[in-house]
Amino acid sequence: MTRPFNFSAGPATLPESVLQQAAAEMLDWHGSGMGVMEMSHRGRHFGEILAQAQRDIRDVLAVPEDFDILFLQGGGSGENAIVPMNLCGGGQLVPNIDVIVTGAWSKKSAQEASKYASVNIAYNGAEQRFTTVAPAASWQLSNDPTYVHICSNETIHGVEFQELPDLKAMGCDAPLVVDCSSHIASRPMAWDRIGVAYAGAQKNIGPAGLTLVFVRKDLQDRALDICPSAFHFGQQAANDSMLNTPPTYGIYMAGLVFQWIKAQGGLAAIEAANVAKARALYAAIDASPLYTNPVDAAWRSRMNVPFILRDEALNAPFLQGAEAAGLMALKGHKSVGGMRASLYNAMPLAGVHALIAYMTTFAAEHA
Numbered sequence: 001m002t003r004p005f006n007f008s009a010g011p012a013t014l015p016e017s018v019l020q021q022a023a024a025e026m027l028d029w030h031g032s033g034m035g036v037m038e039m040s041h042r043g044r045h046f047g048e049i050l051a052q053a054q055r056d057i058r059d060v061l062a063v064p065e066d067f068d069i070l071f072l073q074g075g076g077s078g079e080n081a082i083v084p085m086n087l088c089g090g091g092q093l094v095p096n097i098d099v100i101v102t103g104a105w106s107k108k109s110a111q112e113a114s115k116y117a118s119v120n121i122a123y124n125g126a127e128q129r130f131t132t133v134a135p136a137a138s139w140q141l142s143n144d145p146t147y148v149h150i151c152s153n154e155t156i157h158g159v160e161f162q163e164l165p166d167l168k169a170m171g172c173d174a175p176l177v178v179d180c181s182s183h184i185a186s187r188p189m190a191w192d193r194i195g196v197a198y199a200g201a202q203k204n205i206g207p208a209g210l211t212l213v214f215v216r217k218d219l220q221d222r223a224l225d226i227c228p229s230a231f232h233f234g235q236q237a238a239n240d241s242m243l244n245t246p247p248t249y250g251i252y253m254a255g256l257v258f259q260w261i262k263a264q265g266g267l268a269a270i271e272a273a274n275v276a277k278a279r280a281l282y283a284a285i286d287a288s289p290l291y292t293n294p295v296d297a298a299w300r301s302r303m304n305v306p307f308i309l310r311d312e313a314l315n316a317p318f319l320q321g322a323e324a325a326g327l328m329a330l331k332g333h334k335s336v337g338g339m340r341a342s343l344y345n346a347m348p349l350a351g352v353h354a355l356i357a358y359m360t361t362f363a364a365e366h367a
């Protein structure tokens, strides 16, 4: 069976070898006589799976020891509430969160956080239709924010921080909270600039239902009283993410994916592949009179590449022909229109080449 290339923004394509291994182990994990979904999360077998996944994630992403890695549920949207509930109980009379709005996802984070704190939109890229981000020095940060939130890769608008802001260098001591859902494990992370980072698994890591949360140890004791225990960073860290039943199968799959990253040569090799894929696709878009990507070149996402066709009437035939050519899920998000190709870690360069070949032929046919 040849599988088509799946450009979905998430849930998204996974490495084929990982799916094959999961299939082979479905009924009997390592001679245990049980599939992973059937195991007690407190049993010996799952204990091994959890510990190995923790180690591999820490290794691959070079997570320092002063961070805990939590396996939670609730997705990126859940974290938009869980983070303020965990960070806003630190004693400020009126907790105040600064949000850098660079696209649809950080905008949602700001809206959700406003249920728990007063929210200052320290920067809003809406006027530029989220096609660029102003230099951090121009952001209107509050005097003493409880934390500063960014979305380091905007999945819908295709805007990616190539470098995380250095709040300390800007004279701000607040922790930086990073929603890295759609580019985690695609490039190294500057841990010395991060307080909390979170990612839904369903793009670069595994199945939906698992959320990876990285929390610096000094930020685990300032939760609001109303924070549910299952989402309390400190309590989950103290219980190895087992305060409640964790998403066991998602953790197992994440473990396989991080082993796959290691086998590819680690994060450096993955990043190099991602650079090559994105470069090839943006070059093809920029060279064509039919396709455009509006994002400032310095802020273009390596993971999510939105592009519009010169004539909207061509969208339907473009998508139809793409599917016939084995290129799936290219329809853009409705708020942006056009197309979007998501080039997550598991998308091979061959998939990008096949997409470019199709785009080139389609453009010639509709010149």
Ligand code: PMP
Pocket (backbone or CB within 6 Å): 010, 074, 075, 076, 077, 078, 105, 151, 153, 154, 155, 156, 179, 180, 181, 182, 200
């Ligand atoms: N943040 C980002 C950057 C996302 O791309 C998404 C989902 N596409 C979310 C948050 C929301 O994630 P979930 O649907 O898992 O709540």
